[in-house]
Amino acid sequence: AQTVTQSQPEMSVQEAETVTLSCTYDTSESDYYLFWYKQPPSRQMILVIRQEAYKQQNATENRFSVNFQKAAKSFSLKISDSQLGDAAMYFCAYRSATSNFGNEKLTFGTGTRLTIIP
């Protein structure tokens, strides 16, 4: 079974600075997807970014980018020019790319709470 580990329960960053959230995962599969979801105080789960394992290029969405290291099974999220609205819980998630019964669920890490300091 796949596991996802987020070893930083809490992080803080000064507004306008850059912060990196860590995520590692364990899998025997070669093809899969990785995601970062953001959960602000409203509790809504919002997709931040998605990475396909077969793509070597790191995904980027505006101020959000990832550092995907497949061999190391590492998937970190970098937030540039941090804003007050980035304060949230961030979850790393894994999903198999094979479309078999039971493989399509998301497996989540325990989350990192990000605080933005004005």
Next chain:
Amino acid sequence: DSGVTQTPKHLITATGQRVTLRCSPRSGDLSVYWYQQSLDQGLQFLIQYYNGEERAKGNILERFSAQQFPDLHSELNLSSLELGDSALYFCASSVAAPDTQYFGPGTRLTVL
């Protein structure tokens, strides 16, 4: 706004009772997933439906059941409720089974 709707937003009930949570997926999405978020268990997958058929089961208790209707909305039924069932229940949907999942706002269930 993800396009996934869930009702009700909040639900307060007593132990032993039964409740039904409702989810409407994004327009065109065939796959619906249910997740439970609790303080001690984190975010856990419960069950998945695809175009009306159950496709996968996760850590879903026997007291819980779900179904997806012909109009693709889904309901999660929780019965014989216990204090430990208090949690945030999310529904997510995707176009096809292996696709990005978009989450609804969740239903917060409190069992007293």
